[in-house]
Amino acid sequence: MSNIYTASSGEIKRIQWLQLEKQLLYLQKNSGFYRKLFKKNEIDPDKINSYIEFQKIPITTKENVQEFNQDFLCVPESEIIDFVTTSGTLGKPVSFALNETDLQRLATNEMESFKMIGIKKEDVVQITTTLDRRFMAGMAYFLGLRKLGAGIVRTGSGFPQLQWDSIARFKPKYLVAVPSFLLKMIEYSELNNIDCNNSSVKAVICIGEPIRDLEFKLNSLGSKISKLWDIELFSTYASTEMATAFTECEAHRGNHAQPELIFTEILDEAGNPVKPGETGELVITTLQVETMPLLRFATGDMVSYTDEPCPCGRNTLRLSPVLGRKKQMIKFKGTSLYPQHIIEVLNNFKGIPAFVIEVNTNDVGTDAVVVKIPDSLSAEKVSLLKEHFKSKLQVTPTLEQVSLKIIEKLKSPEGSRKPLVFIDYR
Ligand SMILES: [Zn+2]
Incomplete structure (x- = not known):
C-alpha cells in the first residue's frame, strides 16, 4: 500500500496541495487555454495558496475542451505517443493525447487501482474490454498490470466462447x-455445460455500469451476477478526461481516490462544495499530467462522497456510484431524478429481461419518461411494476410494451462501446 493512502487526512491534503501548486504553475507556463483563462480573470496562479483562492478559477466544461481542443495541448505534437478520444456518451467524442510521462503516470494509476483490489504480481488477469478503438481504459489496464508484473490475457470485448476458452x-x-457482459458469459456457460463456479476466476473488476447502490450494497445487477456466479465484484470508475481511476477496496465501501493523481471537488449548483453524503457534480483537476491536463473540469457526473476512514485502513476520499449525468437530471412530476434511480427500480423488480428508459420533453416543457419493457410481460406483472415504481419513487413513468427485439436494438446503437439503457431525447 502506498503511504499516501494510510497517511492522516491532513497529510494527504498537504501532499496533494503541493502537486496542485505544481500543476498550476505548469499550466501557466505551457497551456494556451489556461494562460488565457488566468489572464482574463486576473488570476495569478503563483498566488493561489488556499482552496478559497483556488475556487475563483472558472470551471472548465466539456464544451471548452471540444471547442479549444488544441489550446489544451501543453507539449509539442512530436512528443505525443498515444492519441485517444473520449467515449462520447454525451455529444461528439473529444480528442486527447498522452506523452511518455502520461503513459507512465497512467500505468502507475492503474497499478495502484489493481493493488487496491488486492491483485499481485503472481496473479493472472483477463481483460475482456476493448484495448483498441482509441480507448484509453483498455490500454490503461494493460499498462497497469504490466507495471505490476501480473499475467495478462487480452481477449478484448465480446465472444463468450473465447473468454471461457481463455x-x-x-x-x-x-x-x-x-458487468452486463458477465451475464452473457454466465448464459454461455449454462448452455455449454461449463461450471462457472468451478473456474479459476475469483473476482471481477467491473467497469462502465454501477454494481452497488448508494448504501454500497450490491445493486440488482450486482446481485444477479453474484447469485449465478460466486465471484467477488469490485467497481472502478474512470474517464479519459480524468486519466485516473477511483477503485473499490476489499471493504467495498465506495471508490477510493488517488489523491496524488487527481484533485476532486463535489459541487452544488452554485459551485460550492457539498457535504459528505450529499449529491453534487464531480469536478476534477488532473495532477502530474503533461500533455492535456485539466483544471477544475466539470465531469457532468453526479456523485456523493465520504471522507471517513475506510475499514481497509486508507484515509482517502471515497466516491459513491455515479447517479447519472448532470444534464440527465429529470424533472418529473415535481421530483428530481437521475437515471440510476429508475434503473435501480427496474433492476430490483424480478422478471424483466430487458428495458430501455427514454426521456423526452413534452408539450408543456416538462420531462416525460417512457420505459420500454417487453410485450411478453402479463398485464398483471405490468400493474405490479407500476405499484413498485410508486412505492420506490413516488412517481410512475409511462410503461410501453414493445418486442424484445426492439429493446435489444435500442440498447446497442451502432458505434456504442457499452449497452445503453437510458436514452435522452431532450
Ligand atoms: Zn477502503
Missing part, C-alpha cells in the same frame, strides 16, 4: 469486465 487455458484469477 479461462480454461490460462486460469486467470481476475477478469476486467463490463
Whole structure:
C-alpha cells in the first residue's frame, strides 16, 4: 500500500496541495487555454495558496475542451505517443493525447487501482474490454498490470466462447469486465455445460455500469451476477478526461481516490462544495499530467462522497456510484431524478429481461419518461411494476410494451462501446 493512502487526512491534503501548486504553475507556463483563462480573470496562479483562492478559477466544461481542443495541448505534437478520444456518451467524442510521462503516470494509476483490489504480481488477469478503438481504459489496464508484473490475457470485448476458452487455458484469477457482459458469459456457460463456479476466476473488476447502490450494497445487477456466479465484484470508475481511476477496496465501501493523481471537488449548483453524503457534480483537476491536463473540469457526473476512514485502513476520499449525468437530471412530476434511480427500480423488480428508459420533453416543457419493457410481460406483472415504481419513487413513468427485439436494438446503437439503457431525447 502506498503511504499516501494510510497517511492522516491532513497529510494527504498537504501532499496533494503541493502537486496542485505544481500543476498550476505548469499550466501557466505551457497551456494556451489556461494562460488565457488566468489572464482574463486576473488570476495569478503563483498566488493561489488556499482552496478559497483556488475556487475563483472558472470551471472548465466539456464544451471548452471540444471547442479549444488544441489550446489544451501543453507539449509539442512530436512528443505525443498515444492519441485517444473520449467515449462520447454525451455529444461528439473529444480528442486527447498522452506523452511518455502520461503513459507512465497512467500505468502507475492503474497499478495502484489493481493493488487496491488486492491483485499481485503472481496473479493472472483477463481483460475482456476493448484495448483498441482509441480507448484509453483498455490500454490503461494493460499498462497497469504490466507495471505490476501480473499475467495478462487480452481477449478484448465480446465472444463468450473465447473468454471461457481463455479461462480454461490460462486460469486467470481476475477478469476486467463490463458487468452486463458477465451475464452473457454466465448464459454461455449454462448452455455449454461449463461450471462457472468451478473456474479459476475469483473476482471481477467491473467497469462502465454501477454494481452497488448508494448504501454500497450490491445493486440488482450486482446481485444477479453474484447469485449465478460466486465471484467477488469490485467497481472502478474512470474517464479519459480524468486519466485516473477511483477503485473499490476489499471493504467495498465506495471508490477510493488517488489523491496524488487527481484533485476532486463535489459541487452544488452554485459551485460550492457539498457535504459528505450529499449529491453534487464531480469536478476534477488532473495532477502530474503533461500533455492535456485539466483544471477544475466539470465531469457532468453526479456523485456523493465520504471522507471517513475506510475499514481497509486508507484515509482517502471515497466516491459513491455515479447517479447519472448532470444534464440527465429529470424533472418529473415535481421530483428530481437521475437515471440510476429508475434503473435501480427496474433492476430490483424480478422478471424483466430487458428495458430501455427514454426521456423526452413534452408539450408543456416538462420531462416525460417512457420505459420500454417487453410485450411478453402479463398485464398483471405490468400493474405490479407500476405499484413498485410508486412505492420506490413516488412517481410512475409511462410503461410501453414493445418486442424484445426492439429493446435489444435500442440498447446497442451502432458505434456504442457499452449497452445503453437510458436514452435522452431532450
Ligand atoms: Zn477502503
